Amino acid sequence: MISVEDALSLILSQIREMGSERVDITSSLGRVIAEDIYARRNNPPWDNSAMDGYAVMNEDIMSANRENPAILKVIEDLPAGYTAKNKVNKGEAIRIMTGAPIPMGADTVVMVEDTEKDGKNVKILRETPFGENIRRAGEDIKTGELVVPKGTVIRPAEVGIMATCGRAFISVYQRPRVAVVSTGDELVDVDEEITEGKIVTSNSYTLSAMAADCGADAFKLGIARDTREALKEKLRQALHADVIITSGGVSVGDFDFVKDVLKELGSEMKFWKVAMKPGKPLAFGTIGGKPAFGLPGNPVSCMVCFEQFVRPSILKMMGHNRIYRPVIKATLKEDIKKKTGRKHFMRSFVRFEDGQYTVTTSGDQGSGILKSMVAANALLIFPEELSLLKAGDKVKVQLIDRTFEYSEAPGY
Secondary structure (H helix, E strand, C coil), X not given: CECHHHHXXXXXXXXXXXXXXXXXXXXXXXXXXXXXXXXXXXXXXXXXXXXXXXXXXXXXXXXXXCCCCEEEEEEXXXXXXXXXXXXXXXCEEEEECCCCECCCCCCEEEEHXXXXXXXXXXXXXXXXXXXXXXXXXXXXXXXXXXXXXXCCECCHHHHHHHHHCCCCEEEEECCCEEEEEEEXXXXXXXXXXXXXXXXXXXXXXXXHHHHHHCCCEEEEEEEECCCHXXXXXXXXXXXXXXXXXXXCCCCCCCCCCHHHHHHHCCCEEEECCECEECCCCCEEEEECCEEEEEECCCHHHHHHHHHHHHHHHHHHHCCCCCCCCCEEEEEECCCEXXXXXXXXXXXXXXXXXXXXXXXXXXXXXXXCCCHHHHCCCEEEEECCCCCEECCCCEEEEEECCCHHHCCCCCCC
Protein backbone atom coordinates (compact mmCIF):
# COMPACT_ATOMS: atom_id res chain seq x y z
CA MET A 1 0.00 0.00 0.00
CA ILE A 2 1.37 3.38 -1.08
CA SER A 3 1.07 6.73 0.75
CA VAL A 4 -1.06 9.56 -0.62
CA GLU A 5 2.04 11.69 -1.17
CA ASP A 6 3.92 8.95 -3.02
CA ALA A 7 0.87 8.06 -5.09
CA LEU A 8 0.40 11.68 -6.17
CA SER A 9 4.09 12.12 -6.97
CA LEU A 10 4.14 8.92 -9.04
CA ILE A 11 0.99 9.87 -10.95
CA LEU A 12 2.18 13.37 -11.79
CA SER A 13 5.52 12.01 -13.00
CA GLN A 14 3.56 10.19 -15.71
CA ILE A 15 1.48 13.18 -16.79
CA ARG A 16 2.44 15.21 -19.86
CA GLU A 17 1.08 18.51 -21.12
CA MET A 18 -1.35 18.46 -24.03
CA GLY A 19 -0.52 20.09 -27.34
CA SER A 20 -1.78 23.53 -28.28
CA GLU A 21 -4.53 24.81 -30.54
CA ARG A 22 -5.54 28.19 -31.96
CA VAL A 23 -8.74 29.71 -30.64
CA ASP A 24 -10.61 32.98 -30.90
CA ILE A 25 -10.00 35.08 -27.79
CA THR A 26 -13.75 35.16 -27.16
CA SER A 27 -13.57 31.37 -26.70
CA SER A 28 -10.44 31.40 -24.57
CA LEU A 29 -11.91 32.19 -21.14
CA GLY A 30 -10.63 29.76 -18.50
CA ARG A 31 -8.07 28.21 -20.87
CA VAL A 32 -4.31 28.28 -20.29
CA ILE A 33 -2.34 30.28 -22.82
CA ALA A 34 0.42 28.34 -24.58
CA GLU A 35 2.45 31.30 -25.85
CA ASP A 36 3.78 34.62 -24.62
CA ILE A 37 1.66 37.55 -25.78
CA TYR A 38 3.55 40.74 -26.62
CA ALA A 39 2.00 44.12 -27.38
CA ARG A 40 2.01 44.97 -31.07
CA ARG A 41 1.35 48.64 -30.39
CA ASN A 42 1.26 51.25 -27.67
CA ASN A 43 -1.84 51.68 -25.56
CA PRO A 44 -3.01 54.37 -25.73
CA PRO A 45 -1.64 54.57 -29.29
CA TRP A 46 -1.44 58.38 -29.01
CA ASP A 47 -1.74 61.15 -26.43
CA ASN A 48 -5.47 61.55 -25.76
CA SER A 49 -7.84 63.40 -23.50
CA ALA A 50 -8.77 61.85 -20.17
CA MET A 51 -11.72 64.26 -19.76
CA ASP A 52 -14.38 66.14 -21.66
CA GLY A 53 -13.11 69.71 -21.74
CA TYR A 54 -10.87 72.06 -23.71
CA ALA A 55 -7.42 71.43 -25.17
CA VAL A 56 -5.31 74.53 -24.58
CA MET A 57 -1.78 75.91 -24.36
CA ASN A 58 -0.87 75.96 -20.67
CA GLU A 59 0.77 79.38 -20.90
CA ASP A 60 -2.66 80.84 -21.79
CA ILE A 61 -4.32 79.76 -18.56
CA MET A 62 -1.65 80.42 -15.95
CA SER A 63 -3.17 82.27 -12.97
CA ALA A 64 -6.73 81.87 -14.34
CA ASN A 65 -9.49 81.98 -11.72
CA ARG A 66 -13.19 82.80 -11.45
CA GLU A 67 -12.52 86.47 -10.75
CA ASN A 68 -10.02 86.77 -13.59
CA PRO A 69 -10.74 84.01 -16.12
CA ALA A 70 -8.65 83.34 -19.21
CA ILE A 71 -10.79 83.88 -22.32
CA LEU A 72 -9.93 81.73 -25.35
CA LYS A 73 -11.39 81.44 -28.83
CA VAL A 74 -12.94 78.00 -29.54
CA ILE A 75 -11.79 77.01 -33.03
CA GLU A 76 -13.12 73.45 -33.29
CA ASP A 77 -15.16 70.67 -31.65
CA LEU A 78 -13.28 67.34 -31.49
CA PRO A 79 -15.25 64.17 -30.69
CA ALA A 80 -13.61 60.81 -29.90
CA GLY A 81 -12.65 58.85 -33.00
CA TYR A 82 -11.47 61.87 -34.98
CA THR A 83 -8.33 64.01 -35.24
CA ALA A 84 -8.22 67.80 -35.09
CA LYS A 85 -8.23 69.74 -38.34
CA ASN A 86 -6.57 72.74 -36.71
CA LYS A 87 -3.52 73.45 -34.61
CA VAL A 88 -4.05 75.18 -31.26
CA ASN A 89 -2.29 78.53 -31.26
CA LYS A 90 -1.91 81.14 -28.53
CA GLY A 91 -5.31 82.40 -27.36
CA GLU A 92 -7.18 79.42 -28.84
CA ALA A 93 -8.85 76.27 -27.56
CA ILE A 94 -10.41 73.16 -29.05
CA ARG A 95 -13.42 71.60 -27.34
CA ILE A 96 -12.41 67.96 -26.87
CA MET A 97 -14.18 64.77 -25.82
CA THR A 98 -12.74 61.95 -23.68
CA GLY A 99 -10.49 59.69 -25.77
CA ALA A 100 -9.93 62.11 -28.63
CA PRO A 101 -6.28 62.65 -29.69
CA ILE A 102 -4.61 65.76 -28.31
CA PRO A 103 -4.42 68.42 -31.08
CA MET A 104 -1.11 69.84 -32.20
CA GLY A 105 -0.10 72.85 -30.14
CA ALA A 106 -2.13 71.84 -27.06
CA ASP A 107 -0.37 70.62 -23.94
CA THR A 108 -3.13 70.65 -21.31
CA VAL A 109 -6.82 69.76 -21.07
CA VAL A 110 -9.08 71.81 -18.82
CA MET A 111 -12.07 69.76 -17.73
CA VAL A 112 -15.45 71.18 -18.70
CA GLU A 113 -16.45 71.71 -15.05
CA ASP A 114 -13.75 74.42 -14.80
CA THR A 115 -15.01 76.35 -17.82
CA GLU A 116 -17.90 78.53 -18.90
CA LYS A 117 -19.11 78.91 -22.49
CA ASP A 118 -19.16 82.52 -23.72
CA GLY A 119 -20.49 82.61 -27.27
CA LYS A 120 -17.66 81.54 -29.57
CA ASN A 121 -15.23 81.77 -26.66
CA VAL A 122 -14.66 79.81 -23.49
CA LYS A 123 -13.80 81.16 -20.06
CA ILE A 124 -11.21 79.15 -18.14
CA LEU A 125 -12.11 79.48 -14.46
CA ARG A 126 -9.20 77.63 -12.86
CA GLU A 127 -5.49 77.35 -13.46
CA THR A 128 -4.77 73.78 -14.60
CA PRO A 129 -1.27 72.30 -14.25
CA PHE A 130 0.79 71.63 -17.36
CA GLY A 131 -0.10 68.26 -18.96
CA GLU A 132 -3.17 67.75 -16.78
CA ASN A 133 -5.92 65.37 -18.02
CA ILE A 134 -3.80 63.92 -20.82
CA ARG A 135 -3.25 60.18 -21.15
CA ARG A 136 0.16 59.67 -22.71
CA ALA A 137 0.84 57.26 -25.56
CA GLY A 138 2.04 53.94 -24.15
CA GLU A 139 1.38 54.84 -20.50
CA ASP A 140 -0.63 51.60 -20.14
CA ILE A 141 1.20 49.28 -22.56
CA LYS A 142 4.32 49.83 -24.64
CA THR A 143 5.03 48.20 -27.99
CA GLY A 144 6.93 44.93 -27.45
CA GLU A 145 5.94 44.62 -23.78
CA LEU A 146 5.06 41.15 -22.46
CA VAL A 147 1.41 41.47 -21.42
CA VAL A 148 0.26 37.84 -20.94
CA PRO A 149 2.95 35.24 -20.17
CA LYS A 150 2.68 31.63 -21.22
CA GLY A 151 0.92 29.52 -18.59
CA THR A 152 -1.56 32.23 -17.59
CA VAL A 153 -5.16 31.20 -16.95
CA ILE A 154 -7.23 33.50 -19.11
CA ARG A 155 -9.72 35.72 -17.28
CA PRO A 156 -11.86 38.53 -18.73
CA ALA A 157 -9.01 40.99 -18.02
CA GLU A 158 -6.61 38.95 -20.18
CA VAL A 159 -9.21 38.77 -22.97
CA GLY A 160 -9.48 42.56 -22.86
CA ILE A 161 -5.76 43.25 -22.92
CA MET A 162 -5.20 40.80 -25.79
CA ALA A 163 -7.94 42.52 -27.78
CA THR A 164 -6.30 45.86 -27.00
CA CYS A 165 -3.02 44.48 -28.35
CA GLY A 166 -4.66 43.35 -31.59
CA ARG A 167 -4.61 39.60 -30.94
CA ALA A 168 -7.84 38.03 -32.21
CA PHE A 169 -6.50 34.45 -32.11
CA ILE A 170 -4.12 32.86 -29.62
CA SER A 171 -2.57 29.47 -28.82
CA VAL A 172 -3.96 27.66 -25.77
CA TYR A 173 -3.37 24.20 -24.36
CA GLN A 174 -5.83 21.63 -25.64
CA ARG A 175 -8.56 20.30 -23.37
CA PRO A 176 -8.03 16.59 -22.67
CA ARG A 177 -10.82 14.23 -23.63
CA VAL A 178 -11.78 12.21 -20.55
CA ALA A 179 -13.59 8.89 -20.96
CA VAL A 180 -15.69 7.77 -17.98
CA VAL A 181 -16.72 4.13 -17.53
CA SER A 182 -18.76 2.76 -14.64
CA THR A 183 -18.64 -0.95 -13.89
CA GLY A 184 -21.10 -3.33 -12.26
CA ASP A 185 -24.16 -5.49 -12.93
CA GLU A 186 -25.98 -3.58 -10.20
CA LEU A 187 -25.95 -0.30 -12.13
CA VAL A 188 -28.78 1.25 -14.13
CA ASP A 189 -28.88 4.60 -15.87
CA VAL A 190 -30.58 7.60 -14.36
CA ASP A 191 -33.74 7.27 -16.48
CA GLU A 192 -34.14 3.50 -16.03
CA GLU A 193 -36.42 1.77 -13.54
CA ILE A 194 -34.71 0.81 -10.29
CA THR A 195 -35.58 -2.73 -9.36
CA GLU A 196 -34.46 -4.65 -6.28
CA GLY A 197 -30.68 -4.90 -6.10
CA LYS A 198 -30.08 -2.10 -8.60
CA ILE A 199 -28.65 1.41 -8.07
CA VAL A 200 -28.25 4.43 -10.32
CA THR A 201 -24.85 4.92 -11.93
CA SER A 202 -24.36 8.28 -10.24
CA ASN A 203 -20.55 8.07 -10.38
CA SER A 204 -20.43 8.42 -14.16
CA TYR A 205 -22.39 11.67 -13.94
CA THR A 206 -20.39 12.94 -10.96
CA LEU A 207 -17.03 12.17 -12.56
CA SER A 208 -18.04 13.71 -15.88
CA ALA A 209 -19.10 16.86 -14.04
CA MET A 210 -15.86 16.96 -12.03
CA ALA A 211 -13.76 16.55 -15.18
CA ALA A 212 -15.76 19.27 -16.94
CA ASP A 213 -15.29 21.50 -13.90
CA CYS A 214 -11.53 21.18 -14.46
CA GLY A 215 -12.02 22.35 -18.03
CA ALA A 216 -11.72 18.92 -19.68
CA ASP A 217 -13.98 17.53 -22.39
CA ALA A 218 -15.64 14.62 -20.56
CA PHE A 219 -17.86 11.94 -22.05
CA LYS A 220 -19.60 8.90 -20.57
CA LEU A 221 -19.14 5.51 -22.22
CA GLY A 222 -21.94 3.94 -20.23
CA ILE A 223 -21.94 0.89 -17.97
CA ALA A 224 -19.57 -2.05 -18.32
CA ARG A 225 -21.17 -5.22 -16.97
CA ASP A 226 -19.25 -7.59 -14.70
CA THR A 227 -17.62 -9.67 -17.41
CA ARG A 228 -14.11 -9.36 -18.76
CA GLU A 229 -15.43 -9.11 -22.31
CA ALA A 230 -17.85 -6.27 -21.54
CA LEU A 231 -15.25 -4.33 -19.59
CA LYS A 232 -12.59 -4.89 -22.23
CA GLU A 233 -14.90 -3.57 -24.96
CA LYS A 234 -15.65 -0.38 -23.01
CA LEU A 235 -11.99 0.20 -22.24
CA ARG A 236 -11.08 -0.30 -25.90
CA GLN A 237 -13.51 2.52 -26.72
CA ALA A 238 -11.93 4.60 -23.98
CA LEU A 239 -8.50 4.34 -25.61
CA HIS A 240 -9.55 7.10 -28.01
CA ALA A 241 -9.55 9.52 -25.08
CA ASP A 242 -6.60 11.28 -23.43
CA VAL A 243 -7.57 10.17 -19.91
CA ILE A 244 -9.43 7.03 -18.86
CA ILE A 245 -11.44 6.88 -15.64
CA THR A 246 -13.31 3.86 -14.37
CA SER A 247 -15.31 3.61 -11.17
CA GLY A 248 -15.83 0.33 -9.37
CA GLY A 249 -14.15 -3.00 -9.95
CA VAL A 250 -10.83 -2.20 -8.27
CA SER A 251 -11.41 -3.91 -4.92
CA VAL A 252 -10.78 -7.59 -4.10
CA GLY A 253 -14.12 -9.21 -5.04
CA ASP A 254 -14.50 -12.00 -7.58
CA PHE A 255 -15.90 -9.58 -10.14
CA ASP A 256 -13.52 -6.71 -9.42
CA PHE A 257 -11.09 -7.08 -12.30
CA VAL A 258 -10.58 -3.60 -13.76
CA LYS A 259 -6.86 -3.64 -13.05
CA ASP A 260 -6.50 -7.09 -14.63
CA VAL A 261 -8.27 -6.02 -17.83
CA LEU A 262 -6.20 -2.84 -17.97
CA LYS A 263 -3.09 -5.01 -17.82
CA GLU A 264 -4.41 -7.18 -20.65
CA LEU A 265 -4.86 -4.03 -22.76
CA GLY A 266 -1.24 -3.07 -22.20
CA SER A 267 -1.47 -0.88 -19.12
CA GLU A 268 1.59 -0.49 -16.95
CA MET A 269 -0.03 -0.62 -13.51
CA LYS A 270 1.82 1.50 -10.95
CA PHE A 271 -0.23 0.76 -7.81
CA TRP A 272 -3.72 -0.29 -6.69
CA LYS A 273 -3.94 0.56 -3.00
CA VAL A 274 -3.44 3.91 -1.26
CA ALA A 275 -3.21 4.51 2.49
CA MET A 276 -6.21 6.83 2.64
CA LYS A 277 -9.85 6.86 3.66
CA PRO A 278 -12.12 7.02 1.84
CA GLY A 279 -10.49 5.65 -1.31
CA LYS A 280 -8.12 2.82 -0.38
CA PRO A 281 -8.82 0.70 -3.52
CA LEU A 282 -7.36 2.96 -6.20
CA ALA A 283 -5.55 1.75 -9.30
CA PHE A 284 -3.36 3.81 -11.59
CA GLY A 285 -1.48 2.96 -14.74
CA THR A 286 -0.77 4.17 -18.25
CA ILE A 287 -1.84 2.78 -21.62
CA GLY A 288 0.20 4.08 -24.51
CA GLY A 289 1.27 7.01 -22.36
CA LYS A 290 -2.33 7.86 -21.43
CA PRO A 291 -3.21 7.93 -17.72
CA ALA A 292 -5.80 5.40 -16.57
CA PHE A 293 -7.44 5.79 -13.16
CA GLY A 294 -9.38 2.96 -11.55
CA LEU A 295 -11.42 4.73 -8.88
CA PRO A 296 -13.49 3.07 -6.14
CA GLY A 297 -17.18 2.40 -6.66
CA ASN A 298 -18.41 4.07 -3.48
CA PRO A 299 -19.58 7.57 -4.48
CA VAL A 300 -17.66 9.60 -1.89
CA SER A 301 -14.50 7.48 -2.24
CA CYS A 302 -14.70 8.10 -5.96
CA MET A 303 -15.03 11.88 -5.52
CA VAL A 304 -12.26 12.16 -2.91
CA CYS A 305 -9.86 10.18 -5.10
CA PHE A 306 -10.70 12.38 -8.06
CA GLU A 307 -9.95 15.50 -6.00
CA GLN A 308 -6.59 14.21 -4.78
CA PHE A 309 -5.25 12.57 -7.94
CA VAL A 310 -7.29 13.09 -11.11
CA ARG A 311 -7.94 16.82 -10.79
CA PRO A 312 -4.24 17.78 -10.45
CA SER A 313 -3.43 15.49 -13.37
CA ILE A 314 -6.00 17.05 -15.69
CA LEU A 315 -4.91 20.56 -14.73
CA LYS A 316 -1.27 19.69 -15.40
CA MET A 317 -2.23 18.31 -18.82
CA MET A 318 -3.94 21.61 -19.59
CA GLY A 319 -0.81 23.63 -18.81
CA HIS A 320 -1.81 24.93 -15.37
CA ASN A 321 1.02 25.85 -13.00
CA ARG A 322 -1.17 25.83 -9.90
CA ILE A 323 -2.84 22.44 -9.84
CA TYR A 324 -3.75 21.91 -6.19
CA ARG A 325 -6.76 22.94 -4.16
CA PRO A 326 -5.88 25.53 -1.48
CA VAL A 327 -5.18 24.16 2.00
CA ILE A 328 -5.77 26.43 4.99
CA LYS A 329 -5.52 26.13 8.78
CA ALA A 330 -8.85 26.17 10.64
CA THR A 331 -9.91 25.75 14.25
CA LEU A 332 -11.72 22.46 14.83
CA LYS A 333 -15.00 22.79 16.72
CA GLU A 334 -15.48 19.13 17.72
CA ASP A 335 -13.51 16.05 18.80
CA ILE A 336 -12.80 13.49 16.05
CA LYS A 337 -11.37 9.98 16.41
CA LYS A 338 -10.03 7.40 13.95
CA LYS A 339 -7.60 4.50 13.73
CA THR A 340 -4.00 5.27 12.83
CA GLY A 341 -2.36 4.09 9.61
CA ARG A 342 -4.32 5.93 6.91
CA LYS A 343 -4.75 9.59 6.02
CA HIS A 344 -8.44 10.52 6.27
CA PHE A 345 -10.17 13.14 4.14
CA MET A 346 -13.26 14.05 6.12
CA ARG A 347 -16.18 15.91 4.60
CA SER A 348 -16.43 19.18 6.45
CA PHE A 349 -17.77 22.69 6.42
CA VAL A 350 -15.54 25.75 6.84
CA ARG A 351 -16.75 29.14 8.03
CA PHE A 352 -14.99 32.43 8.61
CA GLU A 353 -16.18 33.80 11.93
CA ASP A 354 -14.75 36.10 14.58
CA GLY A 355 -11.67 36.70 12.45
CA GLN A 356 -10.71 33.06 11.94
CA TYR A 357 -11.58 29.96 9.93
CA THR A 358 -13.47 27.28 11.82
CA VAL A 359 -14.38 23.77 10.68
CA THR A 360 -16.89 21.07 11.58
CA THR A 361 -17.65 17.76 9.90
CA SER A 362 -20.61 18.02 7.52
CA GLY A 363 -22.37 14.79 8.49
CA ASP A 364 -22.04 11.02 8.34
CA GLN A 365 -18.60 10.03 7.01
CA GLY A 366 -19.63 6.71 5.44
CA SER A 367 -18.11 6.29 1.95
CA GLY A 368 -21.54 5.88 0.40
CA ILE A 369 -23.13 8.95 2.02
CA LEU A 370 -23.41 11.60 -0.68
CA LYS A 371 -25.51 13.97 1.43
CA SER A 372 -22.55 14.92 3.62
CA MET A 373 -20.50 15.57 0.47
CA VAL A 374 -23.20 17.89 -0.82
CA ALA A 375 -23.12 19.71 2.53
CA ALA A 376 -19.31 19.99 2.48
CA ASN A 377 -17.15 22.82 1.19
CA ALA A 378 -13.87 21.28 2.35
CA LEU A 379 -12.03 18.08 3.24
CA LEU A 380 -10.48 18.02 6.69
CA ILE A 381 -7.08 16.30 6.48
CA PHE A 382 -6.64 13.88 9.40
CA PRO A 383 -2.98 12.69 9.38
CA GLU A 384 -2.33 8.96 9.29
CA GLU A 385 -0.21 8.93 12.46
CA LEU A 386 -2.93 10.55 14.62
CA SER A 387 -5.97 8.94 16.20
CA LEU A 388 -7.53 11.97 17.92
CA LEU A 389 -8.17 15.58 17.01
CA LYS A 390 -9.67 17.76 19.73
CA ALA A 391 -11.94 20.76 19.60
CA GLY A 392 -9.72 23.84 19.49
CA ASP A 393 -6.94 22.13 17.50
CA LYS A 394 -5.63 23.89 14.39
CA VAL A 395 -6.14 21.48 11.51
CA LYS A 396 -5.39 21.47 7.78
CA VAL A 397 -8.42 21.79 5.55
CA GLN A 398 -8.52 21.42 1.78
CA LEU A 399 -11.05 23.82 0.27
CA ILE A 400 -13.16 22.28 -2.48
CA ASP A 401 -15.71 25.11 -2.72
CA ARG A 402 -14.91 28.75 -1.93
CA THR A 403 -18.40 30.18 -2.36
CA PHE A 404 -18.64 30.36 1.45
CA GLU A 405 -16.39 33.41 1.14
CA TYR A 406 -19.02 35.21 -0.93
CA SER A 407 -21.18 37.72 0.88
CA GLU A 408 -24.84 38.70 0.82
CA ALA A 409 -23.78 42.34 1.20
CA PRO A 410 -21.15 44.32 -0.74
CA GLY A 411 -19.03 45.01 2.35
CA TYR A 412 -18.20 48.62 1.52
